[in-house]
Amino acid sequence: MITTLVLLSLSASPGVIIVDNVLFYGNDHSMRVLNTGDLVLILEHANGRLEVEYDSATGELDRNVLIDLNDEIAEDEQFVFSRGYFDEGEFEKAARLLEIFVKYFDDSNYLSEALYYLGQSYESLANKNGYDSLPGISRNTRINQSYYTGYAYRILINRFPKSPFAAKAQYRLINIFRISNLPWEDSVELIEQELAMWEEFCEEYQNTDEYVSGLSEMGYLNRVLFEISDDIYHKQKAVSIFKDITLQFPNTVHAAYANVHLYELNSNEKIYKY
Numbered sequence: 001m002i003t004t005l006v007l008l009s010l011s012a013s014p015g016v017i018i019v020d021n022v023l024f025y026g027n028d029h030s031m032r033v034l035n036t037g038d039l040v041l042i043l044e045h046a047n048g049r050l051e052v053e054y055d056s057a058t059g060e061l062d063r064n065v066l067i068d069l070n071d072e073i074a075e076d077e078q079f080v081f082s083r084g085y086f087d088e089g090e091f092e093k094a095a096r097l098l099e100i101f102v103k104y105f106d107d108s109n110y111l112s113e114a115l116y117y118l119g120q121s122y123e124s125l126a127n128k129n130g131y132d133s134l135p136g137i138s139r140n141t142r143i144n145q146s147y148y149t150g151y152a153y154r155i156l157i158n159r160f161p162k163s164p165f166a167a168k169a170q171y172r173l174i175n176i177f178r179i180s181n182l183p184w185e186d187s188v189e190l191i192e193q194e195l196a197m198w199e200e201f202c203e204e205y206q207n208t209d210e211y212v213s214g215l216s217e218m219g220y221l222n223r224v225l226f227e228i229s230d231d232i233y234h235k236q237k238a239v240s241i242f243k244d245i246t247l248q249f250p251n252t253v254h255a256a257y258a259n260v261h262l263y264e265l266n267s268n269e270k271i272y273k274y
Contacts, residue, residue, distance in 0.1 A: 013070035015042045015052065016100050018081050020093075022065045026057025034065075036085070037096025042068055069104050079110045086117050091128070095121035095143070102152075112156050112163035119152035119172060150176050167208035170201055174217075186228055195221040212254045215245055219261060227272040239265060 022034040032055060034040070040061070044051035049060045050068075067077045078101045086094035098118040105111065125140070126147040146152065153169035153176075160166055174197045181190055195218065202214040219241035226234035242258035242265075249255050264271065 012053070013042045013068055014104070015040045015050070015066040015068050016078065016097065017066050018097070019065050022061065024052075024054055024057075024059055024061065026054070026059045028057045030057065032057075034061075036093040037100065039100070040066065042066075042070075069100075075101075075105045075108055075110070078105065079108070079114060082114065083117065086121060089124075091121045091124040095125060112160040112165045115152045115156040115160075116165040116169055119147075119150065119156070119169065122147040122152065123172070148176060148180055164208070167201075167205040167210045170205065171210045171213065174198060174201060184224075188225065188228060191221055191225055191228075195225070212245060212249050212252075215241055216254055216257055219245070219258065223261060223265065224272050227270050235265060 017034045017036055017038040017040065020035045024032045024034050026032065034054065038054070041053040042050050043053055043058065045063075048063050050063055050066070051058060052061050052066075067074050067081070069078070071077070078097060082094055082097040082101055085091075085097065095118060098114050098121060101108070101114050102111065102118060105114075108114070122143050125143045150169075150173045153173050156163065156169045157166050157173075174194065177197065178194055181187075181194075184190055198214050198217045198221065202211060202218065205211055205214065219238045222234045222238035222241065225231065226238060239262065242261045245258040246255045246262075
């Protein structure tokens, strides 16, 4: 009997549910409802049906409701479904599938993109806070922690510093830092700390789409520091940055944003406190 169980576990493969409300009737005569991201153990393939184990019970499922993570096309399928749910705004489903993707396909060519969209999913879910059950509350707490630590973004930057998603991840991390420390409450030290991050960002990612956004943040924070401290240096720095944006990126929303700042600075209008 022990030998049989060992052979069964060796031949079984993991599978992930990719749609909601899948009915699972186990050999314990209990009905369960499986949803996107639930993991099962696939014991046997037979005629378009699968013998699976879930929650210590065995039963059959239709092949089309899940992905066998050992299939040769599983990596692509899992990534496609994850991104599909993200693009549809189904961030809970996207996050659950992307978490599994990151775990099972650690050497994937899609991994840096998967980590970025996992971080984006966490951001959306952290802002939503729409759980009313104990398991939901527990998961939401974990998502909030992952969001505020920038878990997925940090892994992306550390493992794939040359990825086109690295700049996007670093941009989001600095925004997370700001959100975590608001309100500033006139803390020059805190604002200078964030400003230093944007300066480092612009030095590192000059050839990325996010560069001009980083410049805009530098200009904005210098303007805030001027309004708090009346230090003319920060006003001059803000004006210089915003003028550079209008010259380097003319006829863009970034240039329009810079022109508004320049006009308000020239008119002595304030934005930090209303």
